[in-house]
Amino acid sequence: MLAITARDEGAFALLYDRYADLVYSACLRVLGDTHLAEDSAQDVFVRLWRRPEAFVAERGRFVSWLMSVARNRAVDELRSRGRRRNREAAPSASGEDQMPLIAAGPEDDPLRNAQLHEEQRMVRDALVGLPPEQRAALELAYFGGMTQQEIAFRLHEPLGTVKTRIRLGMQKLRRALEGRL
Amino acid sequence: MDAVHLSQEQADEFAIGSLDPELERPIALHVAECGPCREMVRDAERVAAALALGVPPRRAPRRLRTRVWNSAGLQGPGILRRFATIAPAAAGIAASVVAIAAFTGMVSVRGQIHDLRQQNGTLQDQIDSTLSQKVQIAALVQRVSEEERTSAELRQAARGDHDLFVAMMSPESDVAEVLSVDPGASAVGRLIWDNEQKRVWFVASQLPRRPAGETYQVWVSSGGRYVSLGTFNSDESGFARYDTTLPQGLLRYETAVVTIERSGGAPERSGSAVFVTDLSRLHR
Numbered sequence: 001m002l003a004i005t006a007r008d009e010g011a012f013a014l015l016y017d018r019y020a021d022l023v024y025s026a027c028l029r030v031l032g033d034t035h036l037a038e039d040s041a042q043d044v045f046v047r048l049w050r051r052p053e054a055f056v057a058e059r060g061r062f063v064s065w066l067m068s069v070a071r072n073r074a075v076d077e078l079r080s081r082g083r084r085r086n087r088e089a090a091p092s093a094s095g096e097d098q099m100p101l102i103a104a105g106p107e108d109d110p111l112r113n114a115q116l117h118e119e120q121r122m123v124r125d126a127l128v129g130l131p132p133e134q135r136a137a138l139e140l141a142y143f144g145g146m147t148q149q150e151i152a153f154r155l156h157e158p159l160g161t162v163k164t165r166i167r168l169g170m171q172k173l174r175r176a177l178e179g180r181l
Numbered sequence: 182m183d184a185v186h187l188s189q190e191q192a193d194e195f196a197i198g199s200l201d202p203e204l205e206r207p208i209a210l211h212v213a214e215c216g217p218c219r220e221m222v223r224d225a226e227r228v229a230a231a232l233a234l235g236v237p238p239r240r241a242p243r244r245l246r247t248r249v250w251n252s253a254g255l256q257g258p259g260i261l262r263r264f265a266t267i268a269p270a271a272a273g274i275a276a277s278v279v280a281i282a283a284f285t286g287m288v289s290v291r292g293q294i295h296d297l298r299q300q301n302g303t304l305q306d307q308i309d310s311t312l313s314q315k316v317q318i319a320a321l322v323q324r325v326s327e328e329e330r331t332s333a334e335l336r337q338a339a340r341g342d343h344d345l346f347v348a349m350m351s352p353e354s355d356v357a358e359v360l361s362v363d364p365g366a367s368a369v370g371r372l373i374w375d376n377e378q379k380r381v382w383f384v385a386s387q388l389p390r391r392p393a394g395e396t397y398q399v400w401v402s403s404g405g406r407y408v409s410l411g412t413f414n415s416d417e418s419g420f421a422r423y424d425t426t427l428p429q430g431l432l433r434y435e436t437a438v439v440t441i442e443r444s445g446g447a448p449e450r451s452g453s454a455v456f457v458t459d460l461s462r463l464h465r
Binding site for chain 1: 190193194197198199200201223225226227228229230231232233234235236237238239240241242244245246248249252253255256280283284285286287289290
């Protein structure tokens with residue numbers, strides 16, 4: 001990141017190659033539209049190039065921070081467009097399926113990519129281990145940009161039930177990922 | 182949120198973005214100032230970010246790279262340069278660089294926080310100064326208002342003095358001495374009757390101020406009937422000055438009497454007399 005701070009385009013290119021698919025995928029998951037996801041992902045990387053100091057290493061791992069930035073940017077876009085969509089676990093057919101799933105990452109650094117893929121596999125396992133209703137509540141909040149009230153309305157469940165699902169879901173996720181984030 | 186710190190549940194809800202804005206705002210304000218809670222929220226954000234990390238990855242369109250480079254004003258990575266950048270040797274350098282960047286970023290953020298706090302302090306001082314000036318202005322406005330009221334009273338008194346002086350100087354006026362009914366009383370008074378201005382003045386000194394519930398009332402008798410000219414009271418020094426216009430249609434009057442009546446005045450003369458004067462000698 002310091003190389004990027006020093007305006008090293010090569011370092012930025014390396015970082016882009018490593019995380020572009022992840023950022024784009026997160027944006028697509030939130031927005032459900034390839035064009036909007038592309039716009040948001042572009043914005044994330046441009047901001048990263050212009051303000052690399054926004055990332056502070058002591059606050060956690062870069063990939064977690066970058067995912068939060070991508071998600072927040074996409075949710076902002078979602079809210080600005082008033083398109084609060086119910087993004088359930090299954091991806092929509094509005095374009096998300098049109099891009100191929102990645103079987104393997106870029107080949108720039110096999111070791112790092114292997115680590116990244118291992119992390120992703122571990123996270124997916126943790127998510128799969130969540131009860132569907134807890135996972136749905138978490139995903140509606142995180143990817144749908146919905147408040148608990150809105151989720152309760154959407155799922156026709158009491159607010160207290162939604163709060164409990166989010167609380168339990170976060171607890172289980174935290175336990176499953178303990179020491180790995 | 183309790184009085185001091187966030188609960189884990191609140192940190193999770195905040196991190197995942199599921200709170201209503203009115204609940205989110207106070208937590209955001211608290212987190213900005215509370216280190217332990219900020220750390221708890223960051224931990225929750227890392228957990229929440231796993232949701233994004235777990236999304237099945239899709240290949241970003243190739244044009245995205247071009248768009249990013251164009252938008253960021255970059256020239257585009259050359260093949261050799263890119264190859265060199267991704268060489269394993271660069272990874273070690275990058276790791277060191279990341280650590281230094283982290284430190285630099287931390288210092289930068291702390292510097293920004295320090296600057297913001299200084300600006301906040303300056304703004305607070307300005308607000309305090311403005312509020313202080315506002316209080317001073319309010320006090321001045323009130324003082325000016327009181328002065329204006331006093332000035333208006335003085336102007337009115339001066340105008341009354343002027344009118345009284347004119348009446349006394351007028352050849353159309355008469356001045357009658359009013360007599361105290363109580364021979365032991367020291368009060369003295371004059372009645373000035375101005376036919377030109379159709380006004381009557383009553384002036385007295387050393388006249389005891391009536392207590393609450395009582396007042397002096399001036400009467401003139403006309404054809405055996407007493408007609409009220411109004412009520413007045415003396416001030417703390419015993420001085421009294423009262424003036425009124427002559428009642429319409431009052432062509433004849435024999436005497437003037439000042440009585441003590443209940444506050445507000447009586448419809449008919451009923452109280453004891455304090456002053457009496459003979460008006461029969463006045464010019465008609």
